[in-house]
Structure formats: structure tokens, C-alpha cells
Amino acid sequence: MAALNRATSLAALGGALHRAPYQRPPEAPVLHLKPANTWSGPGDPIPCPPGVSGLRMGGTLGLAIGRTARRVAVADALSHVAGYAICNDVSIPYESHYRPAIKERCRDGFCPIGPVVPADGVGDPDRLEVAIEIDGVVRSRTTGSDLVRGAARLLAEVSRFITFEPGDLLLLGEPHDAPVAQPGDLVRVVIPGVGTLENPVR
Amino acid sequence: MKRGRVLVDGIAREATAAGEQVCLEGGRLLAETEITWLPPIVPRTAFAIGLNYADHAKELAFKPPTEPLVFLKGPNTFCGHRGTTPRPADVTFMHYECELAVVIGRTARQVLEAEALDYVAGYTVANDYAFRDYLENYYRPNLRVKSRDRATPLGPWLIDRADIADPMNLEILTTVNGTVTQRGSTRDMIFGVPWLIAFLSGFLTLSPGDLILTGTPEGLADVRPGDEVITEVEGVGRLVNTIVADEER
Numbered sequence: 469m470a471a472l473n474r475a476t477s478l479a480a481l482g483g484a485l486h487r488a489p490y491q492r493p494p495e496a497p498v499l500h501l502k503p504a505n506t507w508s509g510p511g512d513p514i515p516c517p518p519g520v521s522g523l524r525m526g527g528t529l530g531l532a533i534g535r536t537a538r539r540v541a542v543a544d545a546l547s548h549v550a551g552y553a554i555c556n557d558v559s560i561p562y563e564s565h566y567r568p569a570i571k572e573r574c575r576d577g578f579c580p581i582g583p584v585v586p587a588d589g590v591g592d593p594d595r596l597e598v599a600i601e602i603d604g605v606v607r608s609r610t611t612g613s614d615l616v617r618g619a620a621r622l623l624a625e626v627s628r629f630i631t632f633e634p635g636d637l638l639l640l641g642e643p644h645d646a647p648v649a650q651p652g653d654l655v656r657v658v659i660p661g662v663g664t665l666e667n668p669v670r
Numbered sequence: 671m672k673r674g675r676v677l678v679d680g681i682a683r684e685a686t687a688a689g690e691q692v693c694l695e696g697g698r699l700l701a702e703t704e705i706t707w708l709p710p711i712v713p714r715t716a717f718a719i720g721l722n723y724a725d726h727a728k729e730l731a732f733k734p735p736t737e738p739l740v741f742l743k744g745p746n747t748f749c750g751h752r753g754t755t756p757r758p759a760d761v762t763f764m765h766y767e768c769e770l771a772v773v774i775g776r777t778a779r780q781v782l783e784a785e786a787l788d789y790v791a792g793y794t795v796a797n798d799y800a801f802r803d804y805l806e807n808y809y810r811p812n813l814r815v816k817s818r819d820r821a822t823p824l825g826p827w828l829i830d831r832a833d834i835a836d837p838m839n840l841e842i843l844t845t846v847n848g849t850v851t852q853r854g855s856t857r858d859m860i861f862g863v864p865w866l867i868a869f870l871s872g873f874l875t876l877s878p879g880d881l882i883l884t885g886t887p888e889g890l891a892d893v894r895p896g897d898e899v900i901t902e903v904e905g906v907g908r909l910v911n912t913i914v915a916d917e918e919r
Contacts, residue, residue: 472808490807498808501742501817503715505875517873538819539918568741568809570717576875629818631746 722885
């Protein structure tokens with residue numbers, strides 16, 4: 469899962485990137501992991517923890533790895549992708565990117581996944597539009613145009629130190645304006661050509 | 671009981687310890703030289719705790735934390751006993767970290783500290799290598815430092831919980847080429863094993879096969895290709911690893 473993979477997200481941090489605790493802008497891809505307890509499917513409720521007023525809906529495209537990818541070249545990277553998945557990297561809103569955001573990003577049910585479609589016919593993944601709707605209203609609409617690293621480059625650079633195996637998912641990263649949903653809301657992540665992922669927040 | 675996983679003739683097999691030998695399911699006995707070690711479990715989620723010993727926190731010039739620093743490790747990073755860990759050519763400081771590793775045995779949700787050990791299947795040893803040149807201040811310690819391929823040896827065996835009377839009083843010892851470089855005790859953890867299980871299960875569900883690496887005491891040193899690094903936790907195991915040069919492009 470890539471984080472801070474949007475030029476707009478980095479621009480919003482602005483001068484803070486050069487001050488403590490960050491000191492300098494990130495060089496390598498910024499990453500975090502969504503552990504197994506976070507995974508859920510279409511329609512599954514996203515549990516909002518007690519005392520939390522709303523959750524960020526980090527709708528994003530996921531690359532479904534189809535064959536072992538280790539130290540692959542950018543030009544060859546997407547040949548390791550078997551399909552594309554719609555994912556929602558849910559989080560409790562937070563400000564600091566200094567420490568791993570385990571409490572904010574790794575709660576049960578915080579990563580709805582699906583549907584997954586075969587890569588053939590999808591075309592350039594960086595051109596796909598990702599819309600995040602809350603109760604039928606589009607709250608965020610982005611493409612890969614402001615990605616710091618597009619799909620092929622991200623996979624190639626991360627595969628320098630992490631070998632991807634079939635079944636792994638690499639998420640490109642939520643948009644900078646990922647909206648906040650409240651319990652009772654119905655959230656849809658729509659990627660034309662891939663499908664729709666719908667989950668209620670409970 | 672000591673349980674593990676080994677490769678025999680290219681096939682992954684369950685095994686138990688039989689003295690100095692390895693006993694496969696079905697009773698066949700093999701010498702250590704006839705097998706390749708795999709990590710004793712396939713971790714589901716691997717949690718790691720940073721700065722969990724007061725002395726190590728001091729060594730790294732941080733204040734001891736009031737809440738544990740938790741990070742995650744991917745499945746790519748684990749390797750077995752007697753495995754090799756690559757050191758990239760551009761790295762100037764790569765260090766081992768000898769750690770008590772806790773394997774969860776049953777689903778744990780909001781458990782009490784006093785009952786937390788009931789949820790443990792057993793213990794093993796982890797060597798949580800770090801490559802400090804790659805540290806960046808975003809989600810630190812970042813995956814490039816802590817979740818590299820083959821950079822977390824685990825094993826040799828999973829020791830049943832019942833065989834460890836007190837996980838909070840075990841000696842920790844690392845040797846590099848036979849010289850002791852790291853020595854400590856799990857009793858010096860800031861956040862002990864029961865506390866960590868209660869804490870994590872307080873905001874997420876722990877499941878069988880989840881792994882918690884509990885942090886390392888002071889005594890970290892740079893290791894180089896050819897070095898044999900042995901990380902040992904008293905009563906739990908002695909995990910051997912060799913550093914190799916990463917020459918693959």
C-alpha cells in the first residue's frame with residue numbers, strides 16, 4: 469500500500485517536509501501494510517470504532533500480482549499484474565506521517581477489496597478514474613495524473629526490496645481529498661472499467 | 671514440544687525436534703544437514719515493537735515511549751534457521767536485533783493483560799535485521815529498513831507456551847562469529863508480552879498465526895558478508911544466520 473503517493477498530498481505538507489520530524493521529502497516510496505484483519509469484501513460493513521466520529525475513505529486502485537515480481541524493470545512491471553482491484557484503504561483521520569499509523573489504519577474491516585477484473589482490456593492503469601461517493605454524492609474524483617509514482621514505477625521500485633508473489637495486492641494510494649464518512653453512510657468506490665465497491669459504514 | 675517446518679527434497683514438511691535430529695510427520699528421522707529450515711510458522715500478520723527496551727531506546731537517543739511503537743512486516747521478509755540474509759552493496763550500517771517472538775494461538779479480542787498468555791500458542795526467536803541507511807522519517811521504521819526480502823530470520827522451532835515458565839525472564843544473547851555482542855533479558859522490556867497482547871487486541875483482532883516481535887535490547891553492531899550471526903533466547907532457541915553480499919541486480 470503506497471502512502472503520500474500524490475503530488476497534491478506532498479504539496480499540502482509543503483514546508484513541513486523539510487522540518488522535524490520529517491527533515492526532508494521522502495525519497496523511496498512511502499508504504500504501509502494492511503494486515504489480514506482489515507480485509508473484507510463488497511457489502512461488508514466498515515466498523516467505526518467507538519468514540520470516532522468519522523472515517524476516511526481511501527478509495528484506490530489495487531494491482532493484483534499474477535506472477536513473482538522481483539527487481540522488475542519499469543517497462544516490464546505491468547506484465548506481472550494479473551488484474552486490477554478496487555480497494556478502500558479506510559483510516560481514522562490523522563495528521564502525522566512520522567510513525568506507522570497502525571491504530572488509525574489497521575482496524576478490523578478497514579480494507580474492503582473487490583471486485584477484481586483481469587488486466588487484459590483495462591489498459592493503462594494510471595488513466596483510470598477513481599470516484600468516491602458517499603450516499604450517492606461524488607466527493608472525490610481523481611486519476612493517476614498526480615501520482616508521485618504510477619503503477620509500473622511503484623511496482624518496479626518496491627520490488628527492489630520486496631518480492632511480490634501471486635495473490636499480493638499493491639495499492640496505488642488514496643487521493644489527497646479522500647472524504648470522511650460517518651456511521652450510517654453508504655460508501656461507493658467507482659472505477660469505470662473495473663467496477664464498483666460498495667460498503668456501509670456502521 | 672518443539673514444532674517446525676522444513677524442506678525435504680523440495681517439499682515443505684511439518685517436523686518436530688528429536689534430540690539433535692529432525693522428526694518428520696510419519697516418524698522419519700533426519701539429520702539437520704539433510705533438510706532446509708523454513709520459518710516454523712507462516713506468519714499471518716507480523717507485528718513488531720520498536721524501542722521496547724529502555725537501554726536500546728537510550729542507545730538510539732529516543733525517550734522511552736509511553737505507548738509502544740508498532741510496525742508491520744510483510745511475508746517476504748521471513749527466512750528460516752541457517753538461512754542467509756543479503757546485505758546491499760550501498761549499505762554502511764546493517765544490524766541484527768535478537769528478539770523473543772510470540773505466536774498467537776487463538777482469536778484474541780480485547781483480552782485482559784492477566785489472561786493474555788492464554789492466547790499464546792508458543793514462542794520462537796526472531797532476528798529483526800535493520801538497514802539503517804534506508805531510514806526515512808515517514809512511517810518510520812519504513813518497510814525498506816524493516817521488511818526487506820529474507821531479512822527476518824525466524825526459528826528454528828516453535829516452542830509450546832507450556833514449555834516456557836515465564837516469557838518475561840529469558841536471557842537474550844547475540845554472537846557474531848562467536849563473539850558476544852548483545853546481551854540482555856526479556857525482563858527489561860518496557861511493554862511486556864501480556865501487556866502487548868492486551869494492547870493490540872484492544873483495537874484489532876489477533877488471530878492464530880499472528881506473530882509479535884517484542885523488540886531488542888542494546889548491543890547492536892554492523893554485520894558484513896561472511897559474518898555468522900547467532901541470536902539466542904534462553905529456552906526458546908538458537909537461530910543461526912549468515913550475511914551474504916547482495917550481488918543480484
